[in-house]
Every structure is written in structure tokens, then in C-alpha cells.
Amino acid sequence: MTIAIAVAVLAAAGTWLVTRGGGTRLILGFILLAHAVNLIIIAAGGAFRREAPIVSDTLDPATTADPLPQAFVLTAIVITFGVTVYLLALVARTESDSTTHLGEPDDPEAAVNRP
Amino acid sequence: MNGSLLPLFFALPLLAAVAVLVVNNRNFSRTVALLVPAGVAVAATAAVAATADGGVLVTQVAGWPGGFAIPYVADLFSSLMLVVSAVLVFASMVFAFATNQDESRWFVPMALIMTAGVYGAYLTADLFNLFVMVEVALLPSYVLFSLRGDRSSLRSARLYLIVNLTASTIFLAGLGAIYGSAGTVNLAGLAGAGAVPVIGFAMAVILIALAVKAAVVPAHNWLPATYPYASPAVTALFSGLLTKIGVYALVRSITLVYEPGSTVTVVVIVVTLASMVVGVLGALGEGTVRGVLSFHMISQVGYILVGLVLAGALGVAAVVFYLIHHTVVKTSLFLSGGAVEHQRGTGTISRLGGVANEHRWVTLAFFLAAISLTGLPPFSGFWAKLGVLQAAIGSANYLVFAVALVVSVGTLMSMLKLGTGVFWGRDPNTAEPDAPATPWRASIVLPGMALALVSLAIGLYPEPLLELAGTAGDSLTDPSTYVEQVLTR
Numbered sequence: 001m002t003i004a005i006a007v008a009v010l011a012a013a014g015t016w017l018v019t020r021g022g023g024t025r026l027i028l029g030f031i032l033l034a035h036a037v038n039l040i041i042i043a044a045g046g047a048f049r050r051e052a053p054i055v056s057d058t059l060d061p062a063t064t065a066d067p068l069p070q071a072f073v074l075t076a077i078v079i080t081f082g083v084t085v086y087l088l089a090l091v092a093r094t095e096s097d098s099t100t101h102l103g104e105p106d107d108p109e110a111a112v113n114r115p
Numbered sequence: 116m117n118g119s120l121l122p123l124f125f126a127l128p129l130l131a132a133v134a135v136l137v138v139n140n141r142n143f144s145r146t147v148a149l150l151v152p153a154g155v156a157v158a159a160t161a162a163v164a165a166t167a168d169g170g171v172l173v174t175q176v177a178g179w180p181g182g183f184a185i186p187y188v189a190d191l192f193s194s195l196m197l198v199v200s201a202v203l204v205f206a207s208m209v210f211a212f213a214t215n216q217d218e219s220r221w222f223v224p225m226a227l228i229m230t231a232g233v234y235g236a237y238l239t240a241d242l243f244n245l246f247v248m249v250e251v252a253l254l255p256s257y258v259l260f261s262l263r264g265d266r267s268s269l270r271s272a273r274l275y276l277i278v279n280l281t282a283s284t285i286f287l288a289g290l291g292a293i294y295g296s297a298g299t300v301n302l303a304g305l306a307g308a309g310a311v312p313v314i315g316f317a318m319a320v321i322l323i324a325l326a327v328k329a330a331v332v333p334a335h336n337w338l339p340a341t342y343p344y345a346s347p348a349v350t351a352l353f354s355g356l357l358t359k360i361g362v363y364a365l366v367r368s369i370t371l372v373y374e375p376g377s378t379v380t381v382v383v384i385v386v387t388l389a390s391m392v393v394g395v396l397g398a399l400g401e402g403t404v405r406g407v408l409s410f411h412m413i414s415q416v417g418y419i420l421v422g423l424v425l426a427g428a429l430g431v432a433a434v435v436f437y438l439i440h441h442t443v444v445k446t447s448l449f450l451s452g453g454a455v456e457h458q459r460g461t462g463t464i465s466r467l468g469g470v471a472n473e474h475r476w477v478t479l480a481f482f483l484a485a486i487s488l489t490g491l492p493p494f495s496g497f498w499a500k501l502g503v504l505q506a507a508i509g510s511a512n513y514l515v516f517a518v519a520l521v522v523s524v525g526t527l528m529s530m531l532k533l534g535t536g537v538f539w540g541r542d543p544n545t546a547e548p549d550a551p552a553t554p555w556r557a558s559i560v561l562p563g564m565a566l567a568l569v570s571l572a573i574g575l576y577p578e579p580l581l582e583l584a585g586t587a588g589d590s591l592t593d594p595s596t597y598v599e600q601v602l603t604r
Contacts, residue, residue, distance in 0.1 A: 037291065040292065044291040072243055083250070083280050083283075084280070086258075087277070090269060090272055090276060094266065
């Protein structure tokens, strides 16, 4: 249940930030969405099993964590991180220095489309 | 062809990309960039020959037992897609070199890595590996998109990245849901599992992500807003490779996971018919050559996918045939249109005209492909559309039949618009006497012409491909061999 709530909050915040648009918000939004999805994948392995999945004589399948979702998440984190960094670079190139506007987009069209 | 060679389709282009980066010599990179797709085409033809009887090539990576390993699998459908992709990568590379696309030392390595991801996506039978392969194809595509470096192309690169990142995020969420509900992400292990409501729903999340990547209505708007802003060679590569991964994965997962007649059928019919209509209407309203062609892709994706839910194996065979035909013809059109754009320096229809007087071969190449796209004999497009119409009649779905026919008229109209605007009439720029006429290089026209002739050849002699598509359709509708081979070998 904790994970479900965490996913809901992260996904809602992420979606809100992404749809608000504008450089930094976009990046932060995608980071939050990625976290939400990573939690979904971890939850898919069953969060109630926490023992280290190392094969030994005392390995008990009932309490051992499923290593596969962990591998999934590790891969997903690396990929999403790489893409997000590239997006950061693109945002930096397509929006002129916006420190004076505190993140407001300098594009008048984008400003019109915002709520 | 042995199954254990399959990972090479992924590994070789990747290693070649590294070699090109290390050597950093233009002639070397050009040679490698042409040799690799040529080699892949030959190897993939061998794979087609090995699977033409409906057989399946499997290799379980690292020797884990089937069901646990991450398998590379080639059945007839994926082998055919490999051949087509390799051929059009070759043609696009020739065009890219003719337009000096490789001025940037990043072009060839990035394009090679992208093809590695595409081949990998065609060969994987594991949903998570599919995600990884798609990302391997997408990451270099972001770089290729922004190679031009001007503001408008960077802006569309940003939009393109945002759309794909969103789709990938949705895909991962669906993947988690699938693993949680089915306990496996192996496609063969999920065969028929769509009948279980939870798994069917989880799979639908993945289908949404794939539909975004394939630019199916209502997730289509990103495509015409981005593709025309990359350089012509890059658009040609993207059109033949990237959206096609989405289409391929949709075909593969819908046929494997869902039973015929499930709720997905209705959804597929609705979105494909909407794609056909919206795409062709959008094409009529566009003002640039590649803008028109991009909207056509949306319309054609509708034609490709509608067969999935019509008349069983007959419909799926139509899907396979249409997908191959479309990939060839669309890339040909993007190459010929791109050649015009490169020579004239603009793709805006109102500022173009009279290309037919200037270069008759590029005009011929464009019109051969355009007629094929419209679906007139004796081109491959005729057999492709005939297949869809037959499948529509076979399942007594006259709505699909009518829409497919009417939309063809729209396709013809928008092609006439390109004809009168770009190729016939007078060049509006001839008033400027100081505009120097750049000579046309043969290598800029040849790739588009070659692909148009491939379409003509298929149209004149369709039996072999129709037969292969039929076999592929059969094994997609009855995936028992695929499942058995992937899980037990």
C-alpha cells in the first residue's frame, strides 16, 4: 500500500510538472515519472520478500527477494538517466538562458499555451 | 543459418560503430557503413531461407534453459523485416553520403548503433529486452536528429525525445504490471495470456506505448511535427526503421498475447480506421514535401495494422505484405523527396516547381513510388491493398472495405498535389538569374529509384513474397511452433 501511494504521488506530481512544460519542470517531471515506474517494477517482484537473493544452503524462496525486477530497474534507471541528461542538454540549447525569468519560457508561443 | 548466429545481427553493427569511431577516417566509415547493411541483408536472406517453411531459429543467450534465458528468435516475419531494413539502410546510407550527411563524424556510428537496436528489436522474444533494444535504437536517433544543430531542428528533436521518453515510461509501467501479474516477460511465455483480464490489461498498457511509437491515431501528432525537421537522409532512415519497430512489436504482441475476437479487436479497428482517415486528411493540408509524406505514414500504419483483426491468417498475411511494401515505398518517397529538397534547398511546396524539366529521373522515381503508395497496379502497393480488401471481405467487414477504398482516393489527391506543386509547372525561383543550377549527382537519385524499382519488381512478380507473407501470417496466427521452440529449446 505504501508503494501504491508513493507511485500515485510521484506519477501525479511528475505528470503535472511535465504538462506545465518549460525547461526545468520538464526534466524534474520526467525524473519523478521514472521513479514512479521504477517503484511499480520493484513492487512487481513482491516487496514483502527482502532477503538477499544469493544462492546458499539457507536460501528460502518464501523470504528471498526476486532479483529479476531489481535487474530491470537497474537497467531502466541507467537508460532513463541517459535520456534525461540528453533532454537536459536539448532544453539548455533550445531555451536561452532563463535565470532572469526564473524558469519562465522565453518563447511567447509557449507562454500563451500555458494555463 | 544457425540460431546461435542471431546475436551477431545486434553485435556486428555495434562493433562496426566502435571501429568507425576509433579509426575516424571518412573513407573507412563509408565503406563500413555500406558493408554492414549489405552483410546483414545477405545473412537475413539466409535466415528467411531457413525459416521459409514456418520454422523458428532460437538461441538462448548464456545457455539458460528456455523460459529463463533472454532468447534471440528469428521466425519468418522477423527475418523478412531484417532483410527489408538492411536494404533500406543501405539505400539511405548511399543517399546520406551523396548529400554529405557524414560531414559530421557522428553520423555513421550513430546510424550503425541505431540499426543494431532495430535488428535486435526484431529478433528478441523478451519484452524487457525489446525495451532495451528500442532504447538502443532511439538514443542515437536523438543525436542524429540534432546533428543539423539549427534551432528548429533542435526544438523538434526535443519534442521527439519527450514523446519517446513518455512512451518508454508507459512501456516500463506496463512491463512491471506484466511481470507482477504473469510472472514472466518472455513473449512466448505470455502466449494467449491476454485472456486473463489482469494480464490483458497490463499488456494493453504496453500496446499504448507501442502505438505512440508507431504513430497510430490518437497518438500521431508528434510524427509530422518532428520528422520533416531532421535532415532528409535521417528522415528516410527513421521512416523505414523506427516507427516500424513499433508496428512490428504491435503485430507480434497482439497476435501472440490476445485471442482473436477479444476486446482488442474493436480497439484496433477503431484506431486504424481513424489513422487512415486522419492521416490522409492531414496530408492534404500540409505545405511541405516531407510533411505530406509524414502524414501519409500515419494513414498507411492504419492500413498495415487493420489486417491484424480481419479474417485470421489471411489478414495477418496482408499485414506482413503491407508492412514490407510500405517500408520500401515510403523510404523511396522520402529519398526522392529529400533529393529534391537537397537540390533546391527547400521543401516548401509553394516555393518548388518544374523539377520534372530539370531532372526527369528523380521525377520518375518519385512517381513510381507514389503510384505504388496509392495502390495502383502493377506495383507492390496494389497487392498490398488487395490483401487488405480481401481480408475485409473475408471477415464481412464492409466498413473497413469502404474506408480503405475512399482513403486511397485521398492518397491519390495528395500525391497529385505534390505532382503539380513540385514536379510540374514552373520553377518560381527562375526569376532570379543569379541562382546557380547545382548539378544533380547520380548517387542522390539512385537510392530512391532502386527502391521504387523493388516495389515495381514485387508488383510484377508478387508470388514469392505473397507466399512468404502467407507462411508468416500462418505462423503468427498459430504461434504454437514459436512458443514451443522459444520455451523448450
